[in-house]
Amino acid sequence: MKDSIEALIELQSIDDEIRGFLLTREELAVNQKRLAEILGRMNDELDDKRSKLDEAQRFYNERQGDLQHDGERLTKAKSKMAGVTRTKEYAAMQREMDNLRKKYSEDETELKRLNGAIDEYKTAIAGQEEKLAELQAEVRKEEATSGDRLAELNREIDAIESRKTSVHGRLDDGLLRRYARVLARRDGKAVVGATGGKCLGCSMKLPPQLFILVQRAETLQSCPNCQRFLYFKPAEEA
Secondary structure (H helix, E strand, O other), X not given: OHHHHHHHHHHHHHHHHHHHHHHHHHXXXXXXXXXXXXXXXXXXXXXXXHHHHHHHHHHHHHHHHHHHHHHHXXXXXXXXXXXXXXXXXXXXXXXXXXXXXXXXXXXXXXHXXXXXXXXXXXXXXXXXXXHHHHHHHHHHHHHHHHHHHHHHHHHHHHHHHHHHHHHHOOOOHHHHHHXXXXXXXXXXXXXXXXXXXXXXXOOOEOOHHHHHHHHHOOOOEEOOOOOOEEEEOOHHHO
């Protein structure tokens, strides 16, 4: 039975190693996903800025056409006004000229505003493109590094799995199934030490007779509370 206890302790140690490698592998995958999501958001923001720039540029071109048209109307009105002799007609032409000047001034103001907005969008886009290029370079570097690390982790996991298979051969099928059940139910910990009369898995105070049996290691014992397999662990090692 002592051999079974030792095999279970070794099996738990192997599963702890595997879990550590799997967590590292998962962290690498999560980090890659996070970087990809950041890239996606930055691309979306860049597309939105480019779309707004295109819209502002179209609106600017339209207003520029309006300004040119108003300027032509103003020039014609001035020319026509020079030939007006009647007071009533002159007053009407004067009002038309005032309206055209006002419209021309408003178009000029709008063009200046749009030009400022276009410059802001161009500056923002240039800054975003620079940041995006830097992040893309970082992602490529991270992917290369992560790819190497993932390959290394997979090799290490495969090597550990071969050790695990070897340990399996030292335990009967019923015990392995029981171990697997406890492992799944107890957060990856099926074998724990017992020190000072306590289970180190759930901290429950063990019955004195049970703790004596664990210390003797002549029979396989488990915690009445958490069902984990128990082995004696001296206080100085706990």
